Amino acid sequence: MAAEHPLVLPGDTIDPSLIPTHKKQPLRLGPGLRHNPPSTILPTVAGQLVTDLRKNSMWVEYNGGRYIPSQGDLVIGQVARSATDLYFVNITPYTANASLPHLSFEGATKKTRPQLLPGALVYARVTLANRHMDPELECVSATTGRAEGLGPLTGGMAFDVSLGLARRLLMARSREEGGIEVLEQLGAEGLAFETAVGRNGRVWVSSDSLKTVVLVGRALTETDEKGLGVEQQRKLVKKLIREMR
Numbered sequence: 001m002a003a004e005h006p007l008v009l010p011g012d013t014i015d016p017s018l019i020p021t022h023k024k025q026p027l028r029l030g031p032g033l034r035h036n037p038p039s040t041i042l043p044t045v046a047g048q049l050v051t052d053l054r055k056n057s058m059w060v061e062y063n064g065g066r067y068i069p070s071q072g073d074l075v076i077g078q079v080a081r082s083a084t085d086l087y088f089v090n091i092t093p094y095t096a097n098a099s100l101p102h103l104s105f106e107g108a109t110k111k112t113r114p115q116l117l118p119g120a121l122v123y124a125r126v127t128l129a130n131r132h133m134d135p136e137l138e139c140v141s142a143t144t145g146r147a148e149g150l151g152p153l154t155g156g157m158a159f160d161v162s163l164g165l166a167r168r169l170l171m172a173r174s175r176e177e178g179g180i181e182v183l184e185q186l187g188a189e190g191l192a193f194e195t196a197v198g199r200n201g202r203v204w205v206s207s208d209s210l211k212t213v214v215l216v217g218r219a220l221t222e223t224d225e226k227g228l229g230v231e232q233q234r235k236l237v238k239k240l241i242r243e244m245r
Contacts, residue, residue, distance in 0.1 A: 005048035008060060014041050018049060022056035031070045031163075031199070032060025044068065067092045067163055067200040069129035074150075074170065076158060076198030077137065079120045087116055089124070089137060091200050098135035100124060105139045106147040114152050121153040121204060123196045153196060156206030159217040165224045169197045181230050182223045185237040186216055215240050 008014065019041065020027065029035060032045045043049070047062030059070075069075070069091065077089035080097055088097035100122065102113045116122065128136035139150040161169075168180045183195065193207035193216050205216045219240055223233055 005050050005061065007047070008043040008049045009046045010043055012043050014043070014049065018051065018058075020051045020053050020056050020058060022053075025056040028055065028057035028072070029070075030057055030059025031068055031073070032062060033058065061167065062163065069098070069126050069135040069200075071126055071129050073126040073129075073199040074197070075124055075126060075137070075200040076153070076196060076202040076204055077122050077124055077200075079116045079118055079122065081118055082116065087122075089122060091126075091135065091137075091198075098124075098126075098137050100137040100139065104137070105151055106145065108140075116152060121158060123150050123153055123198070123204070125150060149196070153204050153206070156194075156204050157213050157217060158202050158204045159220055161201055161203055161220055161224045163199070163201050165220070166197055166199055166201050166203070169203065170199060180223070180233075182219050182228075182233045182237060183216070185234055186219060189237060189241050191216070191241075211244055215244055 006018065029041065032043055032047060034042050034044050036042050043060050045060055045062050045068070047060040049058065050061045051058040075091045077091040077098060077100070080088045080090050082088070085102050087100040087102065089100050091098050102108065102110075105114055108114070122139060124137040124139050126135055127138050127142075139147060141148050165180070169183070186193070191207070191212050192209075193205055193212050195206075195216070196204040198204075203217075203220055205213050207213050207216070219237060222228070222236055226232075228236060
C-alpha cells in the first residue's frame with residue numbers, strides 16, 4: 001500500500017504521479033473512481049485515495065454514503081424475485097435490482113440450479129457495474145467454474161456495518177491496515193463460527209450456536225459504531241465472552 005493517502009473530492013483531477021503503473025497488469029479502478037475516456041480518472045465520492053502497487057489498483061476509501069457497485073466486488077444480496085432465467089437480487093436499499101443468472105452457480109443446470117425463494121441470501125461477485133445498466137452478479141468463478149466460497153447463504157444472520165469496516169474486513173492485511181482484530185479475538189476465545197463479508201456493508205455470520213451468532217454480530221457492530229481500536233476490541237471481546245458464559 002502507498003504510504004500516503006491524499007484526500008480527494010468528486011470531480012478532482014488526480015495527479016498522474018499517484019496512478020499506479022504495471023508493465024503486465026491493467027489498471028483496476030475500485031469504488032469511488034470513474035474512468036472518463038480517453039485517460040482521465042475522476043473521483044465520484046469524497047475520501048482518501050488508496051493505491052495498491054502490487055495489484056495495480058486504486059480506489060477511494062470512504063466510510064459513509066451509499067454503496068456504489070464496482071466490478072469485482074464481493075457482495076451479500078437478498079433475492080427479491082425470480083424470472084425465467086435469472087434472479088433479481090437487492091444489494092442495497094438504494095439501487096435497482098441486480099441480476100443473477102440461474103446457471104451462475106457451481107455445477108448448475110436447468111434441473112440442478114439452486115431454488116432460491118424471495119428473502120434468501122447469496123454471496124456473489126459483481127461482474128458488471130456502470131451508471132447506465134443494472135449490476136450483474138455471479139456465484140461462480142468464470143475461470144475455474146467453481147464457487148470458491150460464493151453461493152447461497154443458508155442459516156445464520158446478516159448484520160449491517162459501515163462500508164469502511166467491510167472493506168477492512170475483506171483485506172488480508174486488516175490488522176496492519178485497519179486495526180480490525182475482533183474476529184480473530186473471538187476465534188481465539190474458542191468460538192466456532194463462519195463469516196462472509198460483503199463490500200456493500202453486510203456481514204453474514206453462521207454458527208451451530210445462536211448465542212455465538214448474536215455475540216459475533218454485536219462485537220462487529222459495536223467495534224464499527226464506536227470506532228474501537230485494537231486494545232478496545234480485545235476488551236470488548238472479553239466482556240462479551242464473560243456475559244455469554
